[in-house]
Amino acid sequence: MLFDSHAHLNFQEFENDWRQIIDDCQKQNVWVANVGSQFETSKKAVEISNNFEVGVYAAVGLHPIHVLGSKFHPEKFDREQYRQLIEASKKIVAIGETGIDFFHDDKNFEKQKEIFIEHINLAQAFNLPVVIHARNSRDGKKNAYQEIIKVIRDQRSEIRGVIHCFGGTKDEAMAFIKLGFCVGFTGVITFDQTEQLAETIDQLSLDSILVETDSPYLAPVPFRGKRNQPQYVRYVVEKIAQIKKIDYNKIAEQTAINAKKLFRV
Numbered sequence: 643m644l645f646d647s648h649a650h651l652n653f654q655e656f657e658n659d660w661r662q663i664i665d666d667c668q669k670q671n672v673w674v675a676n677v678g679s680q681f682e683t684s685k686k687a688v689e690i691s692n693n694f695e696v697g698v699y700a701a702v703g704l705h706p707i708h709v710l711g712s713k714f715h716p717e718k719f720d721r722e723q724y725r726q727l728i729e730a731s732k733k734i735v736a737i738g739e740t741g742i743d744f745f746h747d748d749k750n751f752e753k754q755k756e757i758f759i760e761h762i763n764l765a766q767a768f769n770l771p772v773v774i775h776a777r778n779s780r781d782g783k784k785n786a787y788q789e790i791i792k793v794i795r796d797q798r799s800e801i802r803g804v805i806h807c808f809g810g811t812k813d814e815a816m817a818f819i820k821l822g823f824c825v826g827f828t829g830v831i832t833f834d835q836t837e838q839l840a841e842t843i844d845q846l847s848l849d850s851i852l853v854e855t856d857s858p859y860l861a862p863v864p865f866r867g868k869r870n871q872p873q874y875v876r877y878v879v880e881k882i883a884q885i886k887k888i889d890y891n892k893i894a895e896q897t898a899i900n901a902k903k904l905f906r907v
């Protein structure tokens with residue numbers, strides 16, 4: 643079994659064939675968590691998951707690049723709307739994606755942070771994990787990982803979650819694990835010039851690693867540049883197996899166990 647812990651079959655790119663893709667995933671025993679980035683895509687992730695008894699789940703939230711003040715289709719985070727969505731569905735397993743993105747928008751940090759904390763509060767209210775997105779500024783001077791770690795440390799009660807599509811340093815990965823988080827890896831680890839990430843993966847305990855595709859983005863080699871899909875998560879597992887010199891099946895099994903444990907499914 644494989645568990646793609648972060649996909650967007652709820653996005654437009656899959657409008658015409660998400661059902662076909664998920665049917666195929668179900669046959670191959672590939673489980674999927676579809677993640678919302680705005681209210682509409684969050685709702686869509688829930689609607690998709692409602693079609694399947696098992697193996698398809700949803701996360702709901704507002705991505706940091708879409709908070710008010712941003713250039714990319716900004717919208718207001720309506721806490722009440724999300725509450726109602728969560729209360730009405732049994733398939734919502736996480737809150738997000740949320741977090742800090744200095745890459746697409748390095749002038750809106752305070753708003754991003756405020757909405758990130760709103761997501762944490764929502765996650766705590768429903769006892770759900772958070773799916774966190776982090777991206778540093780282009781010049782690397784503004785570090786999203788460090789800001790996120792600070793926010794998490796400032797919380798009074800415990801938060802669970804995953805730092806998805808990890809692209810930080812080994813020390814940052816360790817800091818997240820120490821805070822009880824999982825670290826998610828995408829097809830990026832199959833790209834050239836990712837030795838630093840490989841080194842990080844080699845050091846991390848397998849218990850804390852999740853695999854993901856971030857479909858339709860970040861298709862792994864040999865599909866790089868094409869539309870990604872959850873079945874390709876096996877290339878991420880293969881790469882981790884190669885880095886850690888552990889059997890493929892063991893990586894597939896343990897990362898699925900980790901995702902099931904985090905999402906409580």
Ligand SMILES: [Zn+2]
Nearest residue numbers: 648677739856
């Ligand atoms: Zn994503």
